[in-house]
Amino acid sequence: MKTYKIHLIRHGISEGSAEGQYIGHTDVSLTEEGKRQLEAMKTEYEYPSVDAVLCSPLKRCIETAKILYPDSQPLIFDNLIEYDFGEFEGLTADDLKGEPEFAQWLAGGPDAQAPFGESNKGFQKRISTCFYDIVNGIIKSDADSVAVITHGGVIMTIMQMFALPEAPMHEWLTPNGCGYTLNIIPSLWGNTTKTEAFAEIPLKPYRPEEEDDDGINWDVEIDPQEFKGFYTPGEE
DSSP: OOOEEEEEEEOOOBTTTTTTOOOSSOOOOBOHHHHHHHHHHHHHSBOOOOSEEEEOSSHHHHHHHHHHOTTSOOEEOGGGSOOOOGGGTTOOHHHHTTOHHHHHHHTOOTTOBOTTSOBHHHHHHHHHHHHHHHHHHHHHHTOSEEEEEEOHHHHHHHHHHHEESOOOGGGGOOOTTOEEEEEEOHHHHHHHSOEEEEEEESBOOOOGGGOOTTSOOOOOBOOGGGGGGTSOOOOO
């Protein structure tokens, strides 16, 4: 049976993320450092070949798509936009310390939301609807592989809701420029709306000189945790 692959990739470091600001719908660009790091990662590691690139409408994602997939015109999906932080937008946890509404929001729950922002339940519904459309569209179009360039919160939500093996949302945090490949098996998707967490992105390319004495390369895939000292995840 034919399978399909969706590669979820988080955008590069953007303005405000290094300062720990809550950046959701604010349309900021990648920093120069972020652009350089994506170029370096593209040189050092391998991003998957794809038939199409799907993208959040925000500049930081579109700029990431153009760096990683310069020959593809990204298809914009408005519902791939990040969480709406409402009145918390642009602020840091230190800025909001002592605010009762901030403490209530951090406590979580489906109805938790920032003032004039998006509820957790509303965000999950938006992302799940978008992901259903993407998966069903890929199967219908018969594309083998697509990249989805989006935000950290979107990726964590998709992985929590649709990936097997299952894991809590926070365990799917991925550094900027990294992500996960989901394997879409039509029978599994049709019966359970679940996908197989297949690999981490990007991959370390195979180099014969890195083989051990048995001729086996034991270090094909990278662990995104390795990047955390260099590519600091922002709040978006």
